[in-house]
Amino acid sequence: MKSRTRREFGCLTGAMVLAGLGPRLAAGEAKAKVVVVGGGIGGATAAKYLAASARTIEVTLVEPKPRYTTCFFSNLYLAGLCSLESLTHGYETLAQRYGINVIHDSVTAVDPVGKTVGLKNGPKLPYDRVVVAPGIAFNYEALAGYDEAATQIIPHAWNAGPQTQLLRRQLENMEDGGVFVLVAPPNPFRCPPAPYERASLVAYYFKQHKPHSRILILDAKDSFNAQDLFLDAWERHYRGMIEWLPAQFTGGIKAIDVKERSVKTASETFKAAVANIIPPQMAGQFAQQNGLVDQSGWCPIDPITFESKLQPGIHVVGDASSAGDMPKSAFVANSQAKACAFAITAALTTSERQPPHLFNTCYTFLSPDDAVSNAVSFKPAAGTIKIIDNFVSQVQESVETRHRTAREAQSWYAAFTRDTFG
Amino acid sequence: MCKIIAASIAVGTFFAFADPSLAVDRDGGAQLAAMCASCHRLDGGDDGIPTILGMSPELLTRAMLSYRSRERPSHIMRAIALSLSDEEIATVARYLAALSRQVRP
């Protein structure tokens, strides 16, 4: 007999862990249909955990792109520390191991009366429930001079893939001594520490290859996430290289001049060798166009089931959702997607619903071997979601602790992307 | 592939009926274990974050309680341990141990 390889072993046990989740289906019973819109972190996780009860629920995942590149760790790519390929994941395992019907197309509209979703290039799909996880859209109207076309000249690189590659190329082609201008967005936005992690890792790259270059962060805000940890690290690793200008200093970002590659603030205009504009954000276009967002630009949800407060039968997870204290992160998207999948399974079958456990864990790199983390637990309360506990790395931590955290972050990436796509 | 799925379904069914205490909180254990899977691989593999699959329920419960009391340092595990009740810790520990009894060669 052929000996079992590690991979097969993983395959068997992966399916087994999930077999424990699946309620049994009586013979002849029709399967409930769930359509998942978007194969990013939220959508892929929801599809996988819904398909864990594949005998009762038929799961269709609709995602236009054949492969997904993670935003998390894309700042390491910008620093030249990993390839974009190593951050890219396919949908084969979700289809083959979990029996998910993966369709590479865009969902155009949802019809809550006829209970169908429309595809750009295919027939309408009937559903019993829909999970919507379209991620973010950019609110270009809030930023004069910058629009979709401008992203090809001045990238935002806030969705990973071609945008991240473009920014990396521009950094590579920049002369030593140039100024990299990063415009940080107003709250709320995807991944609160990420603009500052990006500044740190670009500084690392400059230190290795373009030591006379500088980084200027023009912020739409007056303070930012884990500010003390970043300021401490910038002083230790990149003294004099990174300058952060809060809105109260510049008077706020007024306009972008794409041709001049400059950013106009209320007080001054700053010219860049390379610019990275991260625009204000809102829920993904699909959510905007299908009555899922309120005045805030995000999707209000039930804090236990993630069902839309505006459209019954449609659940929203990930960055697009407006989930109280929960930040917009991949870990949160994954955590919400599981709670949502279990709630949908309970609603469509006879299985019991357990109270959800919601978490966020974020690893942030300050340099390749200096990383910090935070861990937050949340609880549905008073119609929204509240923080219960919040633990963050401290400024005085030892070099060894920071090393260990950086190594742990790499391990987390492997396990987490496996939990989502594998 | 087909054989593997068939095997896992069979084991899954066995799993649900083999131990009455597990059958009761079968869903609860699996749902709690899903939460662990965001960082720990649940297939016995180990990418650097240690596997929790081969642990006895007593050992895992003890570990969780010592994270909760800060005896063992890790603010990530502390946040998880604090958010779980004693009963939930016992449930997930039992679930993972039963799972590993089934999957370990």
Ligand SMILES: Cc1cc2nc3c(=O)[nH]c(=O)nc-3n(C[C@H](O)[C@H](O)[C@H](O)COP(=O)(O)OP(=O)(O)OC[C@H]3O[C@@H](n4cnc5c(N)ncnc54)[C@H](O)[C@@H]3O)c2cc1C
């Ligand atoms: C630089 C950077 C660093 C980050 N670092 C971290 C980190 O360290 N840790 C962390 O937890 N998070 C991090 N994040 C945040 C994380 O990437 C996001 O929070 C996460 O991707 C959100 O998942 P999502 O499923 O909501 O959206 P996405 O992952 O963006 O997925 C949305 C998907 O929906 C698809 N879609 C959109 N519209 C349609 C439609 N009409 N039909 C079908 N499909 C559609 C899109 O193609 C896309 O694949 C980082 C983000 C950035 C930008």
